Amino acid sequence: MAPAYKLTYFDVTALGEPIRFLLSYGGIEFEDIRISHESWPALKSSTPFGQLPLLEHNGKVAYQSIAISRYVAKQVKLVGKDxxxxxxxxxxxxxxxxxxxxxxxxxxxxxxxxxxxxxxxxxxxxxxxxxxxxxxxxxxxxxxxxxxxxxxxxxxxxxxxxxxxxxxxxxxxxxxxxxxxxxxxxxxxxxxxxxxxxxxxxxxx
Missing domain, CATH: 1.20.1050.10 (Glutathione S-transferase Yfyf (Class Pi); Chain A, domain 2)
Structure with missing residues (x-):
């Protein structure tokens, strides 16, 4: 069975790595889709705002790396105490x-x-x-x-x-x-x- 989460980003750390860290921390299995810079132009128009990373879950697609990180942080209980x-x-x-x-x-x-x-x-x-x-x-x-x-x-x-x-x-x-x-x-x-x-x-x- 495929993981419930799919993360799509380039084959680098950069903006995708905090999300990978957070998912890994929480033991959340995810599909780590890595896009080459050569193949990106053909895919760009199919993304919400022409940018990566994207997080897919239950048929929904989220964008913006910080927003995604904040969402995952809530899932894995790494937010503040108040x-x-x-x-x-x-x-x-x-x-x-x-x-x-x-x-x-x-x-x-x-x-x-x-x-x-x-x-x-x-x-x-x-x-x-x-x-x-x-x-x-x-x-x-x-x-x-x-x-x-x-x-x-x-x-x-x-x-x-x-x-x-x-x-x-x-x-x-x-x-x-x-x-x-x-x-x-x-x-x-x-x-x-x-x-x-x-x-x-x-x-x-």
């Missing part, structure tokens, strides 16, 4: 997304002169600023981002690191001990460890 913690989680997710978008603006810039300018402002200014703030938040919460306990933002951050490091061309948490603790707290989870051992190699790496 509405305020949920607010803190959402704010941290949005902050990590802001950082990822800034790094993408640098990484995928094709004009070399513009890229050099962005390297100065993004890699040398924005990135250290975000890392300092996020590391302090993780320190305050004993190796987690919110409430001193595991929530879906910890998984999202850890699952996003491969792609973020790829764009930054370095291990961004090498000098951030508390962010390293966040990662360690996630990757030691048995279901996450099992996923990391079996997942396909990222074609971006």
């Amino acid at each position: 509405d305020w913690e949920d607010l803190e989680i959402d704010a941290t997710v949005d902050t990590i997304t802001d950082l990822r978008i800034k790094l993408a603006q640098y990484s995928f810039e094709t004009d070399e002169k513009a890229k050099k300018e962005k390297e100065k402002s993004i890699l040398n200014e924005s990135l250290p600023f975000y890392l300092e703030k996020l590391d302090a938040q993780a320190k305050k919460n004993n190796g987690y981002f919110v409430g001193g306990h595991l929530t879906w933002v910890d998984l999202l951050f850890t699952a996003s690191l491969d792609f973020i490091n790829f764009m930054a061309k370095k291990d961004i948490i090498a000098n951030s001990p508390n962010l390293q603790k966040v990662k360690q707290n996630v990757v030691k989870i048995p279901n996450i460890k099992a996923w990391l051992e079996k997942r396909p190699k990222d074609t971006l790496q």
Whole structure:
């Protein structure tokens, strides 16, 4: 019998990996559909808004990676203990997304002169600023981002690191001990460890 969930994304970590982490954490079997960039143009028009990832369940199709992650987090009980913690989680997710978008603006810039300018402002200014703030938040919460306990933002951050490091061309948490603790707290989870051992190699790496 086919799994109840089907996740469709490119053959990379990037925006699909937090969803894969969350499904794996909850022991939810899912069909991991990976689309090559070559085959994407022919499929694009058949998607709701011309983008991936997509999550299919019971004949319904969901889009937007953060919305999907939040939905799965509810299914696997990785949300906050109350509405305020949920607010803190959402704010941290949005902050990590802001950082990822800034790094993408640098990484995928094709004009070399513009890229050099962005390297100065993004890699040398924005990135250290975000890392300092996020590391302090993780320190305050004993190796987690919110409430001193595991929530879906910890998984999202850890699952996003491969792609973020790829764009930054370095291990961004090498000098951030508390962010390293966040990662360690996630990757030691048995279901996450099992996923990391079996997942396909990222074609971006």
